[in-house]
Amino acid sequence: MNELIFYSVLLIVVLGHLVMASFFYRQISKTDKLSFHEKNEWRLKALIFPIGYWYLFKRRINSIKK
Numbered sequence: 001m002n003e004l005i006f007y008s009v010l011l012i013v014v015l016g017h018l019v020m021a022s023f024f025y026r027q028i029s030k031t032d033k034l035s036f037h038e039k040n041e042w043r044l045k046a047l048i049f050p051i052g053y054w055y056l057f058k059r060r061i062n063s064i065k066k
Helices: 004-029 038-046 052-064
Strands: none
Touching: 004 038, 004 052, 038 052
């Protein structure tokens, strides 16, 4: 029973990571302010740690707009 709970929680975490990474990836692709190489760097970061880099990306985009 403990194993089932563990794998269920692990599945939810992996699916959450997948959703956040895909959402972040789409936001990066929509942004016209970044160069091709900057977009690629952010895309790699989105695949590794999407929630953490999401806030850094938003701050970067807001600083570019000003």
